[in-house]
Amino acid sequence: MNLDTRHSWTDVRDKIRARILDRTYAPGDKLPRDEDIAREFGCARTTVHRAMQDLSLAGLVERKRKGGTHVRADPVTRATFDIPITRREVEQKGAKYNYQLISREIEQSPIAIMARFGIQSAVEMLHVKALHLADNCPYIFEDRWIDIQSMPEVLDVDLTGQSANEWLVHNKPYSRVEVSFSAMNAEGENAQHLSAPVGSALFVIERTTWIGTAPITTVQAAAAPGYRLTARN
Amino acid sequence: MNLDTRHSWTDVRDKIRARILDRTYAPGDKLPRDEDIAREFGCARTTVHRAMQDLSLAGLVERKRKGGTHVRADPVTRATFDIPITRREVEQKGAKYNYQLISREIEQSPIAIMARFGIQSAVEMLHVKALHLADNCPYIFEDRWIDIQSMPEVLDVDLTGQSANEWLVHNKPYSRVEVSFSAMNAEGENAQHLSAPVGSALFVIERTTWIGTAPITTVQAAAAPGYRLTARN
DNA sequence: CAGTGGTCTAGACCACCAC
DNA sequence: TGGTGGTCTAGACCACTGA
Numbered sequence: 268m269n270l271d272t273r274h275s276w277t278d279v280r281d282k283i284r285a286r287i288l289d290r291t292y293a294p295g296d297k298l299p300r301d302e303d304i305a306r307e308f309g310c311a312r313t314t315v316h317r318a319m320q321d322l323s324l325a326g327l328v329e330r331k332r333k334g335g336t337h338v339r340a341d342p343v344t345r346a347t348f349d350i351p352i353t354r355r356e357v358e359q360k361g362a363k364y365n366y367q368l369i370s371r372e373i374e375q376s377p378i379a380i381m382a383r384f385g386i387q388s389a390v391e392m393l394h395v396k397a398l399h400l401a402d403n404c405p406y407i408f409e410d411r412w413i414d415i416q417s418m419p420e421v422l423d424v425d426l427t428g429q430s431a432n433e434w435l436v437h438n439k440p441y442s443r444v445e446v447s448f449s450a451m452n453a454e455g456e457n458a459q460h461l462s463a464p465v466g467s468a469l470f471v472i473e474r475t476t477w478i479g480t481a482p483i484t485t486v487q488a489a490a491a492p493g494y495r496l497t498a499r500n
Numbered sequence: 501m502n503l504d505t506r507h508s509w510t511d512v513r514d515k516i517r518a519r520i521l522d523r524t525y526a527p528g529d530k531l532p533r534d535e536d537i538a539r540e541f542g543c544a545r546t547t548v549h550r551a552m553q554d555l556s557l558a559g560l561v562e563r564k565r566k567g568g569t570h571v572r573a574d575p576v577t578r579a580t581f582d583i584p585i586t587r588r589e590v591e592q593k594g595a596k597y598n599y600q601l602i603s604r605e606i607e608q609s610p611i612a613i614m615a616r617f618g619i620q621s622a623v624e625m626l627h628v629k630a631l632h633l634a635d636n637c638p639y640i641f642e643d644r645w646i647d648i649q650s651m652p653e654v655l656d657v658d659l660t661g662q663s664a665n666e667w668l669v670h671n672k673p674y675s676r677v678e679v680s681f682s683a684m685n686a687e688g689e690n691a692q693h694l695s696a697p698v699g700s701a702l703f704v705i706e707r708t709t710w711i712g713t714a715p716i717t718t719v720q721a722a723a724a725p726g727y728r729l730t731a732r733n
Numbered sequence: 734c735a736g737t738g739g740t741c742t743a744g745a746c747c748a749c750c751a752c
Numbered sequence: 753t754g755g756t757g758g759t760c761t762a763g764a765c766c767a768c769t770g771a
Contacts (some may be wrong), residue, residue, distance in 0.1 A: 275759075288673045288711070300737065301582070311761045316739075326582070331770040332738045341584045343668055344707060345678040349559070350577040436575055440521045446579040447730040450701040451684035468683040468701035474577060497680040508740075533756065544742045549758075565757045656746045 274310035280318035284309070287327060287338055291351040295340040298328065299420040306463055318372065331358065346498035350446065350472065352436050353399040353407055353488075362401040368427045369408075369460060373415070380412050383445075383475050384482040395431050398460050404491070405461040419477070431484070441476035441483050448472055448496070460490045470494040507543035513551035515541070520560060520571055531561065531569040547665060579731035583679065583705065585669050586632040586640055586721075595634040601660045602629040602641075606648070613645050616678075617715040618709050626647055626655065628664050631675040631693050637724070638694040644719040650711070664717070674709035674716050679704055681729070684722065694724045 286292045298304070301319065305312040319336060322328045326345040330336045357364040374394045381389060386465070393413040399406045411431055413421055424434050451457075453467040463469065469492065475485040514538070521523045531537070538545040552569060555561045559578040563569045580656065590597040614622060626646040632639045644664055646654055657667050659716045682704045686696040696702065702725065708718040 284675075293595075294670060302737090307689065312738095313740095314763090316759065317759085319738085333736055333769085333770055334768095341585060341588050342673065343584045344677055344679060345580060345582055346677075347578060347580045348578060352574065354572055415745060433682055437527065440575065442517075444523065444577055444579075445731065446577060448681055448703070450703040450730040452699070452701045466685070466699050468685045470683040475746065476717075492683075495682040496576070497678055498678070535756090544744095545757095546743090546759095547741065550740085552757085563757065566751050566755055567749095568751095568756065672736085 273315055273403050274308055276317035277315050278314060279304070279308055279310065279315055283322060284327065287322075292338050294338050294342070296453070297338040298336050298338065300335065311418050337432040346398060347500075348496055348498055350474070352432050353409075353430070357399065357406060360492075361402065363403070365400040365403060366430045367398045367400070367431075367460075369398055370454075371395050371426055376412060383485045384449060384474075384477075386482060395426060396456070397426070397430055397432075399430065399432075405463075407490050407494075408457055408460045409486050409488045411455075411484060413484045414482040417481045417483065432486070435484055439478070439483055441478055443477045444471070445475045453489075453492075458491050461489065463492050467492045470496070472496075507532060507541055508545055509547045509550035509613050512537070512541055512543065512548055514557060514686045516551060517560065517683055520555075525571050527571050527575070531541045531571065533568065541618060545655050546731075547659055548667070580653050580733075581729055581731055583707070586642075586663070587666060590632065590634040593634065596636070598633040599663050600631045600632055600635060601663075602630050602634070606655075609645060613718060616706075616711050616718045617710070618646075619653040627658060629689070630659070630665075632663070632665075638696075639728075640721050640723050641693045642719050642721045643689075644717060645716045647715040650716065660724055665719070668717055672711070672716055674711055676710045678708045679705070686725075687724075694722065696725050703729070705729075 293300055297457050298402050300314050301315045305315045308315070319328065319330060323330050327339060329419070350389050354364045356367070356372050358371055372394045373391055375389045376392045381387070393415055395411045397411070397412065400475070409432065412436070415422065418439060421434070424466060426434070449471045450496070451471050453461060453463040453469050454465055457463070457469060458465045458467070461469070469489045472488045472490070476483045502641065512648060521729065525531055534548045538548045541548070544718055552563060556563050559576050560572060561569050576696045587599070604727050605627045606621045606624055609625045613625070614620070626648055628644045628646065629642070630644070631641050646664060646668070648655065651672060654667070659667070684702050684704050686700040686702050687698055690696070690702060691698045691700070694702070702722045703722045705723070706719070709716045
C-alpha cells in the first residue's frame with residue numbers, strides 16, 4: 268500500500284484529541300460514527316476504533332453501543348500508580364534495603380479485617396507486623412493479615428529473612444486487588460517503629476488481595492513522614 | 501462461522517492468566533509466540549494480541565518485539581484512580597455541594613511553584629484559595645496557582661460563584677497532567693478553613709497541568725480528616 | 734428493532750531489537 | 753539480520769441499548 272494512504276491509529280487519535288482540545292468537539296458533544304471518521308481520514312474502521320479505545324481509556328470520551336461516542340462533559344483526571352514491592356521501591360531510589368520482622372502471631376480475624384475481605388465469620392489468620400528500611404532509616408511499617416486456610420504453607424515460611432510482602436508476591440499471585448490511600452496521625456507502634464514524632468502525618472496504603480473469592484492478604488502500610496506517591500506520566 | 505470455533509479475546513486472556521497464576525508460565529518465563537498460542541487455541545493471531553495487550557496493561561506480562569512475551573518477574577500492583585472535579589465528587593456521594601472563595605491575588609510565582617511547572621523565571625500568576633464543602637462541612641481546601649500569560653481571560657472570571665477548578669475543567673483542557681499524593685499535618689489556613697484540629701493528618705492531592713509545554717494550573721488540595729481515595733475496580 | 738460500537742478473521746507489511 | 757510483536761485492511765457478524 269502507498270505510504271501516503273497509510274494511517275496510524277496514533278495519528279487518528281491525535282487529530283481527534285486536538286479537535287476535542289480546541290472544542291471542535293465540545294464537552295458533551297456527540298462525535299461522528301467511527302465509520303464516518305474512518306471515511307474522512309481514509310482509513311479502516313478498525314484503525315479509528317483503536318484510536319477511540321485509547322481516548323476512552325484516557326477518560327476523554329465515552330463510548331456506548333448505539334449511543335455513539337461522546338466527549339465527556341465532566342472530564343476526570345485519571346492517574347495510574349505502580350505499587351511495587353517495597354524492596355524494589357527502595358532499591359530503585361538507590362538506597363540500601365533492610366527489613367525487620369516485628370511480630371508474628373496467629374489470631375482470630377477482627378471485624379475490621381473481615382470487612383476488608385468481605386467475609387462473614389472470623390477465621391484464624393497470620394498477623395504479621397514488619398518494618399522496611401531504606402539506608403537504615405525506617406521507611407514503611409506494615410501491619411498485615413494473611414489467610415491461613417487457603418495457604419497453610421505460609422506458616423512454614425521464615426519471615427525473619429524475607430518479608431511476607433516478597434514471599435506472597437513471588438508465591439501467591441492474586442486475581443483481584445483493592446487499593447486505597449489515606450492519611451493518619453502517627454501513634455503507638457507506627458510512631459515508635461517509624462521513629463516519627465507522635466502526631467506526624469503518615470501516608471497510608473491499604474491493599475487487599477484475593478484469588479478468586481478466597482482472601483489472600485490485606486495490609487496497611489504506613490510510610491514515614493515525607494513519603495510521596497507520583498503517578499506514571 | 502461455527503460458534504464452537506469462535507473465541508473471544510477475554511477467553512484467551514483468562515486462560516493465559518490462569519497459566520500464569522498456576523505457574524505453568526512462571527515469573528520470568530518466556531511465553532510462546534502469539535502465533536503459536538493462536539494455533540493452540542484455534543483463533544486468529546489478532547485475538548491473541550488483544551488478550552496480551554490487556555495482560556500487558558495490567559502489568560502481568562512484558563512484551564518486546566523480537567524479545568517475545570515474558571511473565572513479569574517482579575509484579576507490580578497497578579491501580580488507577582479517577583479524580584473528578586470536586587463538585588461532582590461531592591454530589592456523587594449524595595451530599596450538597598458548596599463553595600467559598602477565600603482569597604484571590606495576583607502574585608509573582610514563588611520558587612516552589614516554578615519548580616512544579618518546570619519553568620525557570622518567575623511570572624505573574626493568579627493565586628486562588630478556596631474551600632469546597634459537602635453538606636456544609638469543610639471538605640477540601642485548595643491552594644491554586646493559575647498561569648495568566650497563556651490565559652489572561654481567567655482574570656475576568658467571577659470566582660465567587662464558580663470554582664476555578666470547575667471553570668478550568670470546562671474551559672481549559674490540558675494535554676499533560678502530573679498527579680501526586682502525600683500526607684501533611686493541618687496547620688494555619690488548612691486547619692482553620694477545614695475546621696480541623698491543628699496537627700490532624702490531611703490527605704493531599706497535588707495536580708499540575710500543561711497545554712503543550714505551557715503551564716495552566718497547579719493546585720494543592722488538602723482534604724478534611726477521614727478522606728480516603730479508592731482505586732477503580 | 735435498528736443503529737452503533739465491539740469483536741473476529743485472514744492476510745499483509747512494518748518496526749524494532751536481541752541474537 | 754531475522755524473528756517477534758505491532759499495525760493496518762476489508763469484510764463479516766455480534767451484542768448492547770437508545771430511539
